[in-house]
Amino acid sequence: MIPIKPIFTAKAVEKNKPDLSQLPQNVATQYLAPGNLNLSQLPPLSLYIHFPWCVKKCPYCDFNSHEVRNGFDETAYLDALRADLEAALPLIWGRKIYTIFIGGGTPSLMSAAGLDRLLSDVRTLLPLDGAAEITMEANPGTFEAEKFRSYRQSGINRLSIGIQSFNSRHLAALGRIHNGDEARRAIEIAQANFDNFNLDLMFALPGQTMEEVQLDVETAISFAPPHLSLYHLTLEPNTYFAKFPPAIPDDDLSAEMQELIHTRMAAAGYGNYEVSAYAQPKRASRHNLNYWNFGDYLGIGAGAHSKISFPHRVIRQARYKQPKAYMDATASGNSVQESFEIQPDEMGFEFMLNALRLQDGFGVNLFQERTGMLLNSIETELLAAEKKGLLYRDHQTISATPLGKLFLNDLQQIFLKSA
CATH class of the missing domain: 3.20.20.70 (Aldolase class I)
Incomplete structure (x- = not known):
């Protein structure tokens, strides 16, 4: 890998x-x-x-x-x-x-x-x-x-x-x-x-x-x-x-x-x-x-989505979807219909939903760089995915196994912590 x-x-x-x-x-x-x-x-x-x-x-x-x-x-x-x-x-x-x-x-x-x-x-x-x-x-x-x-x-x-x-x-x-x-x-x-x-x-x-x-x-x-x-x-x-x-x-x-x-x-x-x-x-x-490396993006225009990081939080936004509603809202000074902070218990799933799509996986340091959290915060989920044969990791890389690629949705769902 x-x-x-x-x-x-x-x-x-x-x-x-x-x-x-x-x-x-x-x-x-x-x-x-x-x-x-x-x-x-x-x-x-x-x-x-x-x-x-x-x-x-x-x-x-x-x-x-x-x-x-x-x-x-x-x-x-x-x-x-x-x-x-x-x-x-x-x-x-x-x-x-x-x-x-x-x-x-x-x-x-x-x-x-x-x-x-x-x-x-x-x-x-x-x-x-x-x-x-x-x-x-x-x-x-x-x-x-x-x-x-x-x-x-x-x-x-x-x-x-x-x-x-x-x-x-x-x-x-x-x-x-x-x-x-x-x-x-x-x-x-x-x-x-x-x-x-x-x-x-x-x-x-x-x-x-x-x-x-x-x-x-x-x-x-x-x-x-x-x-x-x-x-x-x-x-x-x-x-x-x-x-x-x-x-x-x-x-x-x-x-x-x-x-x-x-x-x-x-x-x-x-x-x-x-x-x-x-x-x-x-x-x-x-x-x-x-996107797949969990980078940031500003989305403008009707229905556009954003993910924007700050030193201590990551936010998501969504613009108004209907073109007229979007233009009216923008004229009023606020095109953003929804804005929320990604919570720590959601971050592992958000990251893995993107990064596990990469066929060669991602570097182990990328998780902490992009989420601001230690990798051991999702250790339980990583072990569960490994046990099922869906995930491979070593000291450099984390990636879906061939089986994990076939059942990618199941692999990603492992990182969705229950409320």
Whole structure:
């Protein structure tokens, strides 16, 4: 096992450590006071920006997305995003942003001028790392070559393209607005403008065969994307598919599909660094790695979530979900609908829910660095997981065993302390 190294070296952390003494007084009083945790350093910080609109709501989608029926007020939403970010600045005072992810919905519905304004506002208000990874999600049904050239010029340096399948029949069953030819054309436009991009694919689709899965994977590999995300279709609550479930492959066939994908991706030189993520060497998503390593992220936009650390506590926030409610709340000076502190008895589960998704595990020191708690605070749970054969650890690394990866939910649940 190769231990996961911290994203920062100790020297870099010290150099970029925020001056907490300069926090506004109201924030310092609330978050710097003695608490239950003791973080020796703050984690890396990412920015997530949510764009809530899409052309059509997909029947499997449980994300905060809303169909564009009569258009949307781009200027008003960009105004709200800026106001939201300005109001959140005291919580991240002096901290540098290392990655940005613009997700949705369908962010590629934004005009070129709107995206340029958004990134300009971010640069004005936040210190960005010189090598910041800036990703934007894009739907193949919204690709226009000129607009995507403009996106690149504005600062987007990585695309995440929601292909899902190259099979037009499956795309129709998934409610996608593009077909197989448009999927291929979108990738060609991405290749012409970006040297870093991800393709999202789904498998275990309604009526899908092994041969069709293999053809989707081979087609994706033929474009040599630096990164591929391959997701099992799940019937999430509160979706159309949950109410009217389609006939999807059974567990045995789904497992065969997953094994085929894993074998073929490895043969093509892609490392499976996280449950659903495959990347060429050194092309893993830095934004996603920050999530899995229990880093911090500020989320702005309708329904966006945040996790922000302070020396003695870690908080989570959620913005108002409905776009109008979010914009109204932001105009009133508070876009945050919910804010709470992660309690010590919840911290082990929160950390493991993320870090155990990493295929190579994580370094033993990372738990204390990111939670402010000693590793022995979850010793009982670690021993229980080891006893069941779900977890491996040595003096350097903690990781799920092959059995633990097959039963990841069961492994993670071990760390959920009962009230």
